[in-house]
Amino acid sequence: MDSHPPSDSESDSDDETTTPQTLAFPPVTRQHILNCSYHSWYPKYKPITPKSRLIPLTSPFLDYLRADSIILPDDDVDQQQQTEWDSDSGIFSKDEDEASDDDDVDILSGWHDLHATIGATIAELGGKVMPKLNWSAPKDATWMNANTMECRTPNEIYLLLKSSDFVTHDLEHAFDDTEALAEQRKAEDIPFHLVLRKSFQMNPSMEFRCFVRGRKLLALCQRDLNHFDFLAPMQHKLSSLIQQFFDVRLRDSFEDENFVFDCYVPAPYTRVWLVDVNPWAPRTDPLLFSWMEILGIPEPMGGGEDEEDLSREEVEGEFVRLKMADPTKDPRVAEALRLAREDAAKDALLDIASLSSMSEDDEVEEDFSGLPELRLVGKNDPEAWSFNTPKYSAHKLPRDVVDASQSGEGLREFAREWEAVLEKRRREDVEGGSSGEE
Ligand SMILES: Nc1ncnc2c1ncn2[C@@H]1O[C@H](COP(=O)(O)OP(=O)(O)OP(=O)(O)O)[C@@H](O)[C@H]1O
Numbered sequence: 127m128d129s130h131p132p133s134d135s136e137s138d139s140d141d142e143t144t145t146p147q148t149l150a151f152p153p154v155t156r157q158h159i160l161n162c163s164y165h166s167w168y169p170k171y172k173p174i175t176p177k178s179r180l181i182p183l184t185s186p187f188l189d190y191l192r193a194d195s196i197i198l199p200d201d202d203v204d205q206q207q208q209t210e211w212d213s214d215s216g217i218f219s220k221d222e223d224e225a226s227d228d229d230d231v232d233i234l235s236g237w238h239d240l241h242a243t244i245g246a247t248i249a250e251l252g253g254k255v256m257p258k259l260n261w262s263a264p265k266d267a268t269w270m271n272a273n274t275m276e277c278r279t280p281n282e283i284y285l286l287l288k289s290s291d292f293v294t295h296d297l298e299h300a301f302d303d304t305e306a307l308a309e310q311r312k313a314e315d316i317p318f319h320l321v322l323r324k325s326f327q328m329n330p331s332m333e334f335r336c337f338v339r340g341r342k343l344l345a346l347c348q349r350d351l352n353h354f355d356f357l358a359p360m361q362h363k364l365s366s367l368i369q370q371f372f373d374v375r376l377r378d379s380f381e382d383e384n385f386v387f388d389c390y391v392p393a394p395y396t397r398v399w400l401v402d403v404n405p406w407a408p409r410t411d412p413l414l415f416s417w418m419e420i421l422g423i424p425e426p427m428g429g430g431e432d433e434e435d436l437s438r439e440e441v442e443g444e445f446v447r448l449k450m451a452d453p454t455k456d457p458r459v460a461e462a463l464r465l466a467r468e469d470a471a472k473d474a475l476l477d478i479a480s481l482s483s484m485s486e487d488d489e490v491e492e493d494f495s496g497l498p499e500l501r502l503v504g505k506n507d508p509e510a511w512s513f514n515t516p517k518y519s520a521h522k523l524p525r526d527v528v529d530a531s532q533s534g535e536g537l538r539e540f541a542r543e544w545e546a547v548l549e550k551r552r553r554e555d556v557e558g559g560s561s562g563e564e
Pocket residue numbers: 127128129176256258261262263264265275292323324325326327328333349388401402404411
């Protein structure tokens with residue numbers, strides 16, 4: 127779930143001096159929020175979702191996640207790292223007393239089995255996973271983990287989850303802003319799950335957020351806020367592909383009429399994966415749109431029976447085939463893709479400029495009328511100026527802590543260091559508060 131602070135576009139919409147209207151959302155129900163939880167939709171959409179595992183969470187683990195302190199359980203690997211690293215005189219040096227304090231406490235009390243299951247699941251998924259809770263991934267806490275959400279050990283997962291405000295939102299505020307009565311908003315009834323997704327190299331330019339109202343795909347946009355030259359010539363083909371995917375896979379089967387889904391189009395751009403489902407609510411970031419704009423989009427035409435039957439014929443195996451010409455059949459595109467693939471390091475920034483030479487004839491042959499708008503980041507859009515800078519600047523931290531997080535010196539030591547910073551801040555807050563200073 128998007129638990130970020132309101133996006134700029136939302137704040138703009140709230141500003142009554144510039145935008146006099148109010149956001150006309152239908153009431154957000156508790157059930158809608160639950161329907162968007164990974165554990166609710168994943169079983170149904172498993173064949174079209176990247177490989178994931180759901181681990182039900184127990185109260186002792188949830189208590190651990192909710193606790194302020196960031197103490198990580200000991201494990202053999204970390205113990206080894208600690209021993210190796212203690213021989214240096216780095217910033218994580220700790221004295222004997224400190225060590226024995228931590229080691230006396232059984233952090234895993236009540237969730238030894240869960241810890242083991244998490245470790246085994248990481249191994250089952252190939253050793254690298256992307257974690258999230260029911261709605262949110264810890265995207266705001268990646269500085270804790272060498273700037274990635276990819277985790278190889280349970281401790282890396284705990285550190286990310288415990289450091290993320292987005293995850294805290296799942297734990298404490300999932301039903302905020304719903305029409306549920308106060309007593310129905312309690313988190314106790316939520317079947318919390320840890321979602322572990324097998325990590326794979328995703329090309330950020332091919333991730334899209336799609337807005338569905340009244341079971342119609344209204345509009346879609348890039349998820350990554352960088353400009354990619356090669357997307358514009360593919361724009362219609364992509365929205366047609368995603369429209370077909372939606373018609374066949376989601377339109378009639380998702381519980382609610384209104385929702386926002388995220389999808390991924392892997393090369394060679396003939397199929398679509400479902401990545402996430404988000405609530406039709408202000409808490410979901412509309413990215414390149416504003417909610418005001420989306421709520422104002424008129425009902426699109428189409429979506430009749432014939433169209434549905436046609437689309438269903440296109441289902442092949444576990445994904446939807448592109449009905450139109452495969453862009454990779456164009457030798458120039460194929461060559462660009464081959465070159466791009468040769469250098470895996472370039473994957474995330476595929477500069478397949480020759481895609482822009484995709485034949486104009488394709489555009490003429492195919493009828494793209496009636497497709498929803500796929501909005502892209504333009505070359506000169508302000509969004510594109512933040513190329514490669516951290517997105518969640520609110521979470522910027524002292525330099526030494528960030529360096530420590532990336533040093534690979536051992537997570538438990540890093541957690542201790544971070545704990546010390548938090549403690550210092552708490553003390554300063556108390557002192558500042560008692561002296562009446564800001
Ligand atoms: N299996 C995977 N392998 C690699 N990266 C992944 C995988 N699944 C998701 N990601 C990356 O993680 C990002 C965040 O995932 P996800 O959309 O589930 O988080 P979220 O918290 O729901 O985000 P939002 O708040 O925008 O809805 C995705 O945009 C994608 O870049």
